[in-house]
Amino acid sequence: MNILQHLRRQFLQSLEGLDVDSSSLAGTVQPAQDPRFGDYQINAAMGLAKRWKEPPREVAAKLLERLELGELCEPPEIAGPGFINLRLRSDWIARRLVELADDPRLGVAPVADPATYVIDYSSPNVAKPMHVGHIRSTVIGDALYRILGYLGHRTIGDNHLGDWGTQFGMILYGYKHFRNEASFADDPVTELARLYQLVHRLIEYQKQKKSLPEWKRRLEELEARWAEPFDESAADKKQRKARRRLQQERDQLRATIERAEMSVQAVESDPEVASLLDNLPDLEAAVLRETALLHDGDPENRRLWESFMPHCKAALAKIYERLGVSFDYEYGESFYHDALPELVQKLIDLGVARESEGAICIFFDEFDTPMIVRKRDGAFLYATTDLATIDFRMKTWRPNVILYVVDHRQSEHFAKLFAAARKMGYTDVELVHVAFGTVLGEDGRPFKTRSGDAVGLESLLDEAVRRAYNVVATNDDAKPGGAELSDEERRHIAEVVGIGAIKYADLSHHRTSDYVFSYDQMLALEGNTATYLQYSYARIRSIFAKGELDPDAPVALDQWQWEAPIERELALQLLRFPEALEDVVADYTPHQLTGYLYELANRFHKFYQQCRVLQAESSQLRASRLLLCQLVGRTIARGLELLGIGVVERM
RNA sequence: GCGCCCAUAGCUCAGCUGGAUAGAGCAGCGGACUUCUAAUCCGCAGGUCGCAGGUUCGAAUCCUGCUGGGCGUGCCA
Numbered sequence: 001m002n003i004l005q006h007l008r009r010q011f012l013q014s015l016e017g018l019d020v021d022s023s024s025l026a027g028t029v030q031p032a033q034d035p036r037f038g039d040y041q042i043n044a045a046m047g048l049a050k051r052w053k054e055p056p057r058e059v060a061a062k063l064l065e066r067l068e069l070g071e072l073c074e075p076p077e078i079a080g081p082g083f084i085n086l087r088l089r090s091d092w093i094a095r096r097l098v099e100l101a102d103d104p105r106l107g108v109a110p111v112a113d114p115a116t117y118v119i120d121y122s123s124p125n126v127a128k129p130m131h132v133g134h135i136r137s138t139v140i141g142d143a144l145y146r147i148l149g150y151l152g153h154r155t156i157g158d159n160h161l162g163d164w165g166t167q168f169g170m171i172l173y174g175y176k177h178f179r180n181e182a183s184f185a186d187d188p189v190t191e192l193a194r195l196y197q198l199v200h201r202l203i204e205y206q207k208q209k210k211s212l213p214e215w216k217r218r219l220e221e222l223e224a225r226w227a228e229p230f231d232e233s234a235a236d237k238k239q240r241k242a243r244r245r246l247q248q249e250r251d252q253l254r255a256t257i258e259r260a261e262m263s264v265q266a267v268e269s270d271p272e273v274a275s276l277l278d279n280l281p282d283l284e285a286a287v288l289r290e291t292a293l294l295h296d297g298d299p300e301n302r303r304l305w306e307s308f309m310p311h312c313k314a315a316l317a318k319i320y321e322r323l324g325v326s327f328d329y330e331y332g333e334s335f336y337h338d339a340l341p342e343l344v345q346k347l348i349d350l351g352v353a354r355e356s357e358g359a360i361c362i363f364f365d366e367f368d369t370p371m372i373v374r375k376r377d378g379a380f381l382y383a384t385t386d387l388a389t390i391d392f393r394m395k396t397w398r399p400n401v402i403l404y405v406v407d408h409r410q411s412e413h414f415a416k417l418f419a420a421a422r423k424m425g426y427t428d429v430e431l432v433h434v435a436f437g438t439v440l441g442e443d444g445r446p447f448k449t450r451s452g453d454a455v456g457l458e459s460l461l462d463e464a465v466r467r468a469y470n471v472v473a474t475n476d477d478a479k480p481g482g483a484e485l486s487d488e489e490r491r492h493i494a495e496v497v498g499i500g501a502i503k504y505a506d507l508s509h510h511r512t513s514d515y516v517f518s519y520d521q522m523l524a525l526e527g528n529t530a531t532y533l534q535y536s537y538a539r540i541r542s543i544f545a546k547g548e549l550d551p552d553a554p555v556a557l558d559q560w561q562w563e564a565p566i567e568r569e570l571a572l573q574l575l576r577f578p579e580a581l582e583d584v585v586a587d588y589t590p591h592q593l594t595g596y597l598y599e600l601a602n603r604f605h606k607f608y609q610q611c612r613v614l615q616a617e618s619s620q621l622r623a624s625r626l627l628l629c630q631l632v633g634r635t636i637a638r639g640l641e642l643l644g645i646g647v648v649e650r651m
Numbered sequence: 652g653c654g655c656c657c658a659u660a661g662c663u664c665a666g667c668u669g670g671a672u673a674g675a676g677c678a679g680c681g682g683a684c685u686u687c688u689a690a691u692c693c694g695c696a697g698g699u700c701g702c703a704g705g706u707u708c709g710a711a712u713c714c715u716g717c718u719g720g721g722c723g724u725g726c727c728a
Binding site: 361 | 656657663664670672675676684690692708709717723726727
């Protein structure tokens with residue numbers, strides 16, 4: 001049962017027959033801001049007072065006359081300017097708690113009206129190893145998938161793999177010209193990744209080599225303009241702004257040139273790479289040709305693509321397994337290839353798209369630039385594929401909602417995509433771009449290695465697990481009764497803790513904001529971290545072990561009893577699990593659940609500090625506290641599971 | 652140029668469709684292990700919520716302008 005939802009329903013019902021806009025008033029029922037104001041509060045009276053031209057406290061009193069909260073609440077109080085404070089009756093909490101003991105769903109009732117959600121997440125490029133940039137989409141998408149499913153919705157997880165783009169052209173070119181046969185036979189994925197990196201590097205080299213003279217000319221120009229006399233005090237606002245922009249552009253260009261010169265230098269001084277530079281064709285064009293050949297059904301490229309794919313997918317599967325992430329489908333871009341010409345024709349026939357400058361475009365009133373669905377050279381783009389994907393998903397699953405868990409830089413693309421879909425007639429589906437921010441390094445810049453590459457996901461996980469292992473070992477060695485974990489257990493714990501730390505760090509931040517990635521912070525194992533929650537769980541399991549009790553057997557109890565205020569606070573927090581899940585789903589923000597779990601664990605630790613469980617003064621109190629412990633443990637384990645994070649018995 | 656996003660304590664972040672005295676965690680200072688794991692708990696200190704207006708009984712939250720930052724912007728994904 002969702003208490004907040006219940007209170008809102010009761011309140012709205014009590015308003016029937018009154019001249020009020022009840023839809024806007026539901027939100028005035030809220031959790032209390034401060035424990036002194038009770039458990040929940042209704043803030044409707046102040047707003048209504050104005051409309052009714054009556055003093056707010058009198059309005060509050062009138063509302064209370066109609067409100068029937070039965071056995072749920074103590075008599076409500078009117079406070080301050082007209083707040084209505086609600087306090088749950090402790091006997092009601094006690095009854096609910098005993099009911100929870102037998103409820104495998106921890107009070108979360110399946111939704112009355114299940115919807116179908118397609119969730120598009122992770123979507124890496126199969127041609128290159130996953131890196132830090134893929135964490136957020138994968139982890140957030142997986143959490144939403146789990147939570148929506150738990151709430152009773154029909155969920156379809158679809159990993160929209162990038163298996164058809166230019167990156168594959170690079171691999172094809174690299175394989176044909178630079179492959180090391182022995183390495184490929186030995187470990188195809190590593191060799192393909194090497195080839196991708198190599199070709200990518202060479203293309204960058206060519207581009208930079210070509211552009212450098214032009215950039216330098218441009219920089220000289222900017223420097224010259226900068227050197228011109230400029231009187232700050234005499235300039236108007238616009239001139240000052242232009243001046244600053246000039247400086248910015250100059251600095252950026254300087255940095256670009258510096259970086260380019262460094263990487264050109266690096267390529268030329270790398271004996272293995274430098275030897276390839278002679279007689280190198282225009283690689284970018286060559287790669288595009290390979291890509292085009294693949295798309296046009298060239299048997300050789302097709303055969304190679306088909307032989308590469310299983311290896312690439314197996315490598316991805318390995319990392320997904322380690323992360324504990326799964327999908328129902330993995331329809332990559334290639335899956336839609338055959339549908340594209342037809343789709344574009346359909347768009348033209350519908351009058352949605354038209355020819356412009358040789359390309360086929362969809363124009364929108366609300367955007368300056370169109371969405372191009374077929375290039376001048378006849379090739380299709382990811383926008384085309386994305387439209388075909390909507391087409392397919394609508395026909396196949398008839399979803400009510402499609403979620404795209406993709407970083408915020410693509411927001412304009414999705415705005416156009418959704419507008420185009422509506423033009424195609426898909427108006428009865430909710431298309432949502434679940435955008436998220438960038439993972440930053442501790443310098444506040446996007447998280448990169450020193451050489452400027454994206455940090456590989458695998459090495460990220462390894463490092464987190466390595467650090468977690470050290471902490472686990474140190475802590476175990478320091479236990480009063482001596483170490484109690486075998487090395488095998490320590491390794492298992494380190495894996496769960498390390499990976500959990502990374503996922504939790506990501507999920508505990510609001511998805512739309514950029515966040516700073518810091519091993520020290522997420523493995524500090526203090527504060528709002530996965531470890532703190534896992535530790536609470538382990539402590540609970542330890543209590544049951546100490547008392548030689550089965551932690552999973554229902555605690556027999558007729559009447560729940562409490563003594564310290566913290567016990568009631570902890571109990572109430574347990575009852576609010578459904579609210580936390582509802583909050584997550586309302587805006588697709590998993591950090592609402594991490595916040596809830598942190599608060600739960602925090603209350604548990606306070607309780608643990610103040611209250612003896614096994615040595616409680618009476619058997620009834622002991623059973624009551626054991627019930628609390630068991631429910632906290634179950635809620636933490638379930639909550640973490642819904643975030644894709646595991647727990648351990650001991651740590 | 653245009654569009655989107657952001658600015659909250661020294662640092663990293665919350666603040667739920669406007670609500671009562673803006674909250675955590677780190678870092679700092681001071682306490683609590685003969686007692687179910689001190690990976691914990693308690694206390695102290697720390698904020699003109701970027702700036703200026705406006706709407707409102709009430710604004711960190713909504714509107715306008717400004718400042719500072721990030722991202723995107725016709726044939727990459």
